[in-house]
Amino acid sequence: MVYCDYAATTPMSDIALEVYQDVAKNFFGNASSLHDTGGKAMDILDQARAILADIFHTQPRQIVFTSGGTESNLLAVDSLLRASPIKEKKHIITSEAEHSSLYYYFQELSKSEDIEVTFLPLGVDGQIDIEELLQTVQPHTSLVSIQHVSGETGVIQPIADIGKKLKEQDIYFHSDAIQSFGKIDLEPILPHVDCLTISSHKIFGPKGVGAIYFHPQVTLLPHPVITNHEHGLRPGTVDVPAIASFSASALQQKQQISHNKKHLTYIRELFCEKLKNLEVPLRPITSPAQCPSIVGCIADFVQGDYVMLEYNRNGIDISTGSACSIGYTNIPRSISPFISDREEGNRYIRFSFSHLTTEQDISQIVEISNRIFVRMKEERTNYEKKINW
Structure with missing residues (x-):
């Protein structure tokens, strides 16, 4: 896991x-x-x-x-x-x-x-x-x-x-x-x-x-x-x-804060770079000032809750928003500046890291991300062919 x-x-x-x-x-x-x-x-x-x-x-x-x-x-x-x-x-x-x-x-x-x-x-x-x-x-x-x-x-x-x-x-x-x-x-x-x-x-x-x-x-x-x-x-x-x-x-945590922030900054940059290089259809939310432990993403074509369940099936724990709001169907209000409409907001997922997150974890996450989205793309293509046949 x-x-x-x-x-x-x-x-x-x-x-x-x-x-x-x-x-x-x-x-x-x-x-x-x-x-x-x-x-x-x-x-x-x-x-x-x-x-x-x-x-x-x-x-x-x-x-x-x-x-x-x-x-x-x-x-x-x-x-x-x-x-x-x-x-x-x-x-x-x-x-x-x-x-x-x-x-x-x-x-x-x-x-x-x-x-x-x-x-x-x-x-x-x-x-x-x-x-x-x-x-x-x-x-x-x-x-x-x-x-x-x-x-x-x-x-x-x-x-x-x-x-x-x-x-x-x-x-x-x-x-x-x-x-x-x-x-x-x-x-x-x-x-x-x-x-x-x-x-x-x-x-x-x-x-x-x-x-x-x-x-x-x-x-x-x-x-x-x-x-x-x-x-x-x-x-x-x-x-x-x-x-x-x-x-x-x-x-x-106070004693380790400088070291942990440096590590988290590296982990975040590594994660985003690997996603970009593999062309995984996840768009990280970016802003001039961000805490490096949190990476919110918008998926290209599939709802966030479905993506979350796929990650879970592959042994990776992520979320689609605050755990304090489970049971609510509202899109997180904080992502509103970064989406164009509600449908896009429904494709939001969140990765959050700590000083315990390793390079190996990131490599595994990206590898599984690629596997998940390749399969989803194939399913989507096959479905579109079927309904247009």
């Missing part, structure tokens, strides 16, 4: 598994309990928070742990809206291509009489037009939320440039960094955002845990429903083993 769906989820690393097992066995107490066993668990939780805080160059109190990326996104938006000095009707600016966890939440918020939401389209290169964004700002604009890296196309949004403009107007700025954290350097954008959301299972940590980074200038207010965890922002017993494992994986 060749796994090419790392944008959906990743296997737990050896260090993540080792830490999880150790903490689950030896520090099993409830971190909120007052006895010594609970205190030891709290010490582990504090260490994990300090590790993430160091990665974000902030204080531990600015890190909030959650149950994963979706809760991180929703809690981040909810917290920033409560922290906003605008107390009457609030205005949110976002894009039409946000992750489903936020896009549908913003759709629901827009139905409220107290909230107005503007959904910005993407430009021809898949990026937000900053001038168009600034033109939509209103006196009651409370929040802008723009995803850092698209999980379908890998396009990187100009977060730092957007953030600089919003700072001038005292508007809170959130970015969903779930696809970028651990893959590309976030340090250039940290001074220009008020909040970033991340997830563990995208970076070789356990599922069911995520985190939020809040800038120190954000004054967080406790959730109106009384809660007693994570600075009063959320309920539920904190999963200390998963959080410790997450922090260990995050630290490992």
Whole structure:
């Protein structure tokens, strides 16, 4: 099997598994309990928070742990809206291509009489037009939320440039960094955002845990429903083993980020070049700024779900979009600038790589791709001959 769906989820690393097992066995107490066993668990939780805080160059109190990326996104938006000095009707600016966890939440918020939401389209290169964004700002604009890296196309949004403009107007700025954290350097954008959301299972940590980074200038207010965890922002017993494992994986990815990015850039270029040389009918989606771990493609003449099943039959795992949207038939909104119509959008598939992807994997993928599409072309030709006979 060749796994090419790392944008959906990743296997737990050896260090993540080792830490999880150790903490689950030896520090099993409830971190909120007052006895010594609970205190030891709290010490582990504090260490994990300090590790993430160091990665974000902030204080531990600015890190909030959650149950994963979706809760991180929703809690981040909810917290920033409560922290906003605008107390009457609030205005949110976002894009039409946000992750489903936020896009549908913003759709629901827009139905409220107290909230107005503007959904910005993407430009021809898949990026937000900053001038168009600034033109939509209103006196009651409370929040802008723009995803850092698209999980379908890998396009990187100009977060730092957007953030600089919003700072001038005292508007809170959130970015969903779930696809970028651990893959590309976030340090250039940290001074220009008020909040970033991340997830563990995208970076070789356990599922069911995520985190939020809040800038120190954000004054967080406790959730109106009384809660007693994570600075009063959320309920539920904190999963200390998963959080410790997450922090260990995050630290490992941070230490390897330069090497991994170099490797991923090479793997992406090798993959695209081999596809081109073999004339495999897959058109990679390209943009001036892309995360090298993600290669979205448009097939020439066959639907993406059928192509995905053919790859699966040949031992290669790919996807046709976000695993969080399985069951929905909508074409990924982020690919709209790169397709001419819905029929073309239905031919979208995604390969996503990691530092574990090898040259041999790429050679095998391309060889099987060639085999799949040669057979599909023959079937198509034979079918056309038959109906025209």
